[in-house]
Amino acid sequence: MHLAYKVKMSFPALLFIFSFFVSFSHAAVQDFCVADYTAPEGPAGYSCKKPEKVTVDDFVFSGLGVAGNTSNIIKAAVTTAFSSDLPGVNGLGVSLGRADLAPGGVVPFHTHPGGSEIAYVAKGTLCAGFVSSANKVYLKTLKQGDTMVFPQGLLHFQINSGKTPALFFVAFSSASPGLQLLDYVLFKNDLPTEIVSEASFLDPDVIKKLKGVLGGTG
Known part of the structure; x- marks a missing residue:
């Protein structure tokens, strides 16, 4: 009984020491994993560039300082600093983005399957929201x-509800959070209109019209 008690009490300490050395060992082996765009991208991200080929420019990105072109159907532009744009964030679990919205502009319902998002409004007024898995708005x-x-994976949107241009910056909990626009999922595809109608309960004429606008077929 006495020996079992001692083992039970010391296990958390042993686990802590083990995880400390595992994390310390990992950090000591590799400080970063700069994306190697010449190698294939896998489920875990890009392969690592050889350290001798890494430069400071791999950790610098100037794109978020430039306003996007909002002359489009949604009157909005999104600029990303994901691992596909900024090789230095590969494997670090962080990334950034910028969204410019003209008056009436919208970032339509979309999800980021790979990470949560936090948005900071730098200019203007936004109507923003998300829908939980319990369908609460x-x-x-x-x-x-x-x-x-x-939160990660939930449908959300941002609308410029003011009369002047709006600007907001976003940070993600992933170097590659992904982006899936609901409108594109439904209407920018080659699924037959009849199937989309049956799966979405939308009128076929509306679906055909939106497919024509967004470039879908069928």
Whole structure:
């Protein structure tokens, strides 16, 4: 009984020491994994560039300082600093983005399957929200200086609800959070209109019209 008690009490300490050395060992082996765009991308991300080929430019990205072109159907532009744009964030579990919205502009319902998002409004006014898996809506009007979190995988959107251009920056809990726009999923594809109609309960004429706008076929 006495020996079993001692083992039970010491196991958490042993586990802590083991995990400490595992994490320390990993950190000592490799400080970073800069994306090697010449190698295939796998489920875990890009392969690592050889350390001798890494430069400081692999960790620097200037794209978020440039306003995007909002002359499009959604009157919005999104600029990303994912691992596909900024090789230095590969494997680090972080990334950034910028969204410019003209008056009336919208980032339509979309999801990020690989990471949660936190948005900071730098200019303008946004109507933003997300829908939980229980179909509860979380909706808020955001003004300059406000921040809102959008949990991983949940459908969410941002609309410029003001009369002036809006700008917000986003951070993600993944170097490659992914992006899937609901409208593109439904209408920018080659699924027959009849199938989309049956699966979505939408009118076939509406589906054909939207497929024509977004480039879908069928």
